[in-house]
Amino acid sequence: MNDRTPLLIVGHGTRSAAGVAQFAALVDRIRRRGTVDDVDGGFIELSRPPLTDAVGALAGRGHRHLVALPLVLAAAGHGKGDIPAALAREKGRHPGLRYAYGRPLGPHPLLHDTLAERIDAALAGADRAGTWIALIGRGSTDPDANAEVAKVARLLWEGRGYAGVEPGFISLAEPSVPAVLERLRRLGARRIVVAPYFLFAGVLPDRIAARSREFAVDHPGLDVRVADLIGDCDALADLVLERHAEALRGDIRMNCDTCAYRVTLPGFVDKVGRPQTPHHHPDDPADGSGHHHHHHHGDHRHEPALRPGQVAVVGGGPGPDDLITVRGQALLDAADVVVADRLAPAGLVRRLRPGVLVVDAAKVPRGPAMAQDTINAMLIAHARAGRRVVRLKGGDPYVFGRGHEEVLACAAAGVETVLVPGVSSAVAAPALAGVPVTHRGVAHDVTVVSGHLPPGHPDSLVDWAALARARGTVVLLMAVENIAKIAAVLVEHGRAPDTPVLMVRDAGQPGQRSWSLRLDEVGGLAARVDVTPPAVFVVGPVVGLRG
Numbered sequence: 001m002n003d004r005t006p007l008l009i010v011g012h013g014t015r016s017a018a019g020v021a022q023f024a025a026l027v028d029r030i031r032r033r034g035t036v037d038d039v040d041g042g043f044i045e046l047s048r049p050p051l052t053d054a055v056g057a058l059a060g061r062g063h064r065h066l067v068a069l070p071l072v073l074a075a076a077g078h079g080k081g082d083i084p085a086a087l088a089r090e091k092g093r094h095p096g097l098r099y100a101y102g103r104p105l106g107p108h109p110l111l112h113d114t115l116a117e118r119i120d121a122a123l124a125g126a127d128r129a130g131t132w133i134a135l136i137g138r139g140s141t142d143p144d145a146n147a148e149v150a151k152v153a154r155l156l157w158e159g160r161g162y163a164g165v166e167p168g169f170i171s172l173a174e175p176s177v178p179a180v181l182e183r184l185r186r187l188g189a190r191r192i193v194v195a196p197y198f199l200f201a202g203v204l205p206d207r208i209a210a211r212s213r214e215f216a217v218d219h220p221g222l223d224v225r226v227a228d229l230i231g232d233c234d235a236l237a238d239l240v241l242e243r244h245a246e247a248l249r250g251d252i253r254m255n256c257d258t259c260a261y262r263v264t265l266p267g268f269v270d271k272v273g274r275p276q277t278p279h280h281h282p283d284d285p286a287d288g289s290g291h292h293h294h295h296h297h298g299d300h301r302h303e304p305a306l307r308p309g310q311v312a313v314v315g316g317g318p319g320p321d322d323l324i325t326v327r328g329q330a331l332l333d334a335a336d337v338v339v340a341d342r343l344a345p346a347g348l349v350r351r352l353r354p355g356v357l358v359v360d361a362a363k364v365p366r367g368p369a370m371a372q373d374t375i376n377a378m379l380i381a382h383a384r385a386g387r388r389v390v391r392l393k394g395g396d397p398y399v400f401g402r403g404h405e406e407v408l409a410c411a412a413a414g415v416e417t418v419l420v421p422g423v424s425s426a427v428a429a430p431a432l433a434g435v436p437v438t439h440r441g442v443a444h445d446v447t448v449v450s451g452h453l454p455p456g457h458p459d460s461l462v463d464w465a466a467l468a469r470a471r472g473t474v475v476l477l478m479a480v481e482n483i484a485k486i487a488a489v490l491v492e493h494g495r496a497p498d499t500p501v502l503m504v505r506d507a508g509q510p511g512q513r514s515w516s517l518r519l520d521e522v523g524g525l526a527a528r529v530d531v532t533p534p535a536v537f538v539v540g541p542v543v544g545l546r547g
């Protein structure tokens with residue numbers, strides 16, 4: 001990518017022909033500037049051209065690297081969810097397509113100056129000092145987006161000499177247009193300019209004008225005027241190009257600290273850590289025809305819920321980088337510090353963004369028991385220093401992963417934790433070697449057993465005789481050293497000597513190897529094959545199902 005990388009402008013769509021024409025005019029204006037190599041624009045719903053055509057056109061002209069810019073004023077559902085999801089689908093259609101995702105347009109001085117120009121035009125010479133402004137935003141179920149409108153209202157007031165600027169909303173949020181006009185009237189306003197905080201024409205800006213006229217009719221003494229929309233103009237083109245440059249530099253400075261998807265806001269606790277979910281807008285067409293919402297955060301640089309001072313205990317899966325959960329990866333992307341286990345997938349650690357402090361827990365000095373105390377203390381210390389801490393484990397943190405010891409240690413220290421389950425090698429290693437741990441008519445139970453202590457060890461909690469009598473599947477972890485003794489004790493207590501056994505070493509890794517043999521042959525195994533940890537043993541009739 002370079003600073004002339006083509007620009008894809010993504011609109012949300014409108015049922016207003018005038019709005020579509022303004023969008024097209026802006027795309028054209030930016031194209032005529034000639035400062036980037038190519039420019040195209042499309043909509044994710046309602047209007048033509050659809051996004052897929054715009055991407056197709058750019059791809060058809062040979063472009064594989066793009067800047068994709070959501071043409072929205074504030075980060076809400078469209079910018080955080082719908083547009084990244086639509087772009088992700090385009091990536092699926094065009095192999096090799098890469099794009100940098102830009103941030104929403106506002107707040108920005110170019111927008112505030114443009115709003116002031118539109119207000120001045122409505123004033124037509126009347127003085128600012130005697131004028132109150134009602135700045136009307138779209139309104140959102142996302143509190144952050146509503147707060148942005150309040151911020152813009154304040155910035156519009158600062159230094160411009162209006163009597164005052166109050167925010168209001170045309171949809172989904174309070175105060176409504178009549179409510180904010182009534183508030184200004186009670187404050188003593190005689191002249192009010194209603195300024196829609198909208199880029200282009202549409203159903204909602206029309207509704208703002210209609211509500212304002214109704215209020216004016218009901219209050220004959222009051223001078224209520226409606227300013228023009230921001231519209232297609234040079235200032236908007238300048239701002240779009242600034243966002244383009246910013247995306248290319250990777251310099252996207254979004255403030256996500258008040259985002260409901262990331263932190264707990266009163267009344268919005270259900271959103272923390274969740275993907276953006278589909279919600280019905282009262283303004284959407286009733287039938288929703290042709291809309292395919294696949295909301296997720298896509299390439300949006302929007303970090304999930306891992307707050308400074310919290311520790312996330314994350315299961316990284318059995319090894320391949322893509323067997324971590326989506327939630328686990330998201331928390332990893334948000335981390336300031338990652339404390340990685342010996343068996344944590346190495347590729348995940350390599351792919352952390354620069355600047356993340358990585359601690360290799362396998363290198364923590366002193367004996368094993370002390371090492372756990374040291375790790376606990378380290379997690380707590382980083383959390384108390386206000387960092388976002390991820391404790392990355394192999395497999396699942398609660399399957400022989402000591403995850404709960406760390407959770408309890410953090411809790412005792414007053415540090416909040418988040419637990420993200422993982423794909424355990426107990427199930428995944430056999431599966432990756434072609435063996436299911438259960439199978440209808442073959443095995444209706446599976447027992448996951450630690451082979452860390454040999455049978456007969458005073459600290460052992462395993463009833464080996466019971467496992468020998470059972471008919472189902474036994475999965476042994478950490479058993480390389482003791483496998484001969486374990487096999488012998490199982491035969492001794494009644495497991496058939498010809499019970500098939502599978503051994504899987506380095507499951508999911510390039511060095512994955514597996515062997516199957518009989519239970520009574522296992523004792524001699526170590527002499528014949530290269531059995532080194534990590535390895536999983538599977539004992540039971542399911543091993544015979546291997547394709």
Ligand code: SAH
Binds near residue numbers: 393478
């Ligand atoms: N929490 C982990 C298990 C930790 S105990 C999980 O849920 O997977 C460590 C043991 O896990 C190893 O001794 C080995 O038995 C098993 N193991 C982990 N990763 C493995 C892999 N990639 N291949 C085979 N065995 C693995």
